[in-house]
Amino acid sequence: MEVGLIIDCFAxxxxxxVGIEMALGRQVDVAVNHDPEAIRMHKVNHPDTIHLTEDIFKADLKGIVKGRKVKLMWASPDCTSHSKAKGSQPRKSGLRILPWAVFKHAREILPEVIIMENVEEIQQWGPLDEKGYPIPERKGEDYKRFITAMCSLGYRFDCRELIAADYGAPTTRKRWYAIFRRDGKDIVWPEQTHFKDSEPKWKQCGEFIDWSDLGKSIFSRKKPLAEATQKRIANGIRKYILENPEPYIVKNEEAVAFLIQYHGEMKAGDSRGQRLMEPIKTIDTSNRYGLVTAFITKFYKSGTGQGCDEPLHTITTSPGHFGLISAFLIKYYGSGGSCQTVDCPLNTITTKDRFGLVNVVLDIKGEKYILKDIFLRMLKPEELKLMQGFPKDYIINRDIKGRAYPIKEQVARIGNSVVPIMAQKLVEANCPYLKTGERMPNIIIDESEQQLKFA
Structure with missing residues (x-):
């Protein structure tokens, strides 16, 4: 029986x-992408794949296929000019037409199954005005035209909006998935495996944090944190710790933690972020997530605060415990802003009210705690990789020649990627007959021991 080819467009x-490989135990035969940096990451993980680094419209898939059957083609056209994340910005017509490249290649090589992925807003794809803005009354015209064109090639079509967390990925990324088939078999949608409010529950993104690295204290930085960042931290502490009956407790049980987001402008009372017992929200091409870890210790005093008519004091524990800081000051000088602890002299006082006092006593499961320090760092590419649903052994830090892959590019590739678990589930449901074995993990180098091992 002919095995047939598998092609990943927009790879x-x-x-x-890798999701297809997880489902079928075989690497894709052909991968296309216009970005050499993307191909660098793809090639180190899929060395046996034919890689085409060129515009998808110009790629000669027909010449590569040479009349052989294409059993499966995956296509995830660039979504940025369809996404609501663009807000009020004008769209780029050159990116919005990319689905037509799928039609072009489908017409030439007639894959038996085509699976597409994009933002759900693609269903509103329609013409733009002369300034690059969608024409409201013509929403969906181009989308319907594209689907009709695909069906004219003999494909049956169905689509759904699916949330990755429902299928075991630790991200709530929601996407439009479409399946086209012309092999006479039924279109199959995978069964949901995880649930938000029942067992088995959505995976917690906190399980994928490297808790050996908590970052730096927000109080002792040479360059103070930006005012907006300080506000996000303060608002996050209020929402995810003070007002939360079940804050996320770090494994060492001496700290609580949450994530803050740097998306968009800071608004009054903004607490953009999330708890770590939930899947991470959508990861994009920039690193937008900061890990905030608040160190706590038991509160051994009977008081829960102090009045403003007495000196600000520092609470300490009985012998054998760490010295504690029960309060800190947030300073607002123009656009900068910074923090300071209250066990040191107050910085310069101006004629305007520039200082905010944060004095925190926590009640966690009936025990009283106070904050003794707050740490902040950005999430690492390896953490984002796992939260996006990639296998642990997937290589993102170097190319096939061993050259380092920049962190910025690592994050961009992760944020731009299909959630591998979603590809796995969709391919398992629709193409189980293409399975040839199990995925072999990459061999990685343990630099501390200078030896090869499986991840």
Whole structure:
């Protein structure tokens, strides 16, 4: 029986490709992407794949296929000019037409199954005005035209909006998935495996944090944190710790933690972020997530605060415990802002009210705690990789020649990727007959022991 070919268009760093490999135990045969940096990451993880680094419209898939059957083609056209994340910005017509490249290649090589992925807003794809803005009354015209064109090639079509967390990925990324088939078999949608409010529950993104690295204290930085960042931290402490009956407790049980987000402008009372017992929200091409860890210790005093008519004091524990800081000051000088603890002299006082006092006593499961320090760092690419649903052994820090892959590019590839678990589930449901074995993990180098091992 002919095995047939598998092609990944818009392959990026390899999210769909590794998902297909997880489902079928075989690497994709052909991967196309215009970005050499994306191909670098793809090639180190899929060395046996034919890689085409070129515009998808110009790629000669027909010449590569040479009349052989294409059993499966995955296509995830660039979504940025369809996404609501663009807000009020004008769209780029060159990116919005990318689905037509799928039609072009489908017409030439007639894959038996085509699976597409994009933002749900693609269903509103329609013409733009002369300034690059969607024409409201013509929403969905181009989308319907594209679906009709695909069906004219003999494909049956169905689509759904699916949330990755429902299928075991630790991210709530929601996407439009479409399946086209012309092999006479039924279109199959995978069964949901995880649930928000029942067992088995959505995976916690806190399980994928490297808790050996908590970052730096917000109080002792040479360059003070930006005012907006300080506000996000303060608002996050209020929402995810003070007002939360079940804050996320770090494994060492001496700290609580949450994530803050740097998306968009800071608004009054903004507490953009999330708890770590939930899947991470959508990861994009920039690192937007900061890990805030608040160290706590038991509160041994009977008081829960102090009045403003007495000196600000520092609470300490009985002998054998750490010295504690029960309060800190947030300073607002113009656009900068910074923090200071209250066990040191107050910085310069101006004629305007520039200082905010944060004095925190926590009640966690009936025990009283106070904060003794607050740490902040950005999430690491390896953490984002796991939260996006990539296998632990997936290589993102170097290319096939051993050259380092920049952190910025690592994050961009992860944020731009298909959630691998979603590709796995969709391919398992629709193409189980293509399975040839199990995925072999990459061999990685343990630099501390200078030896090869399986991840």
């Amino acid at each position: 990026g760093g390899g999210g769909a490709s």
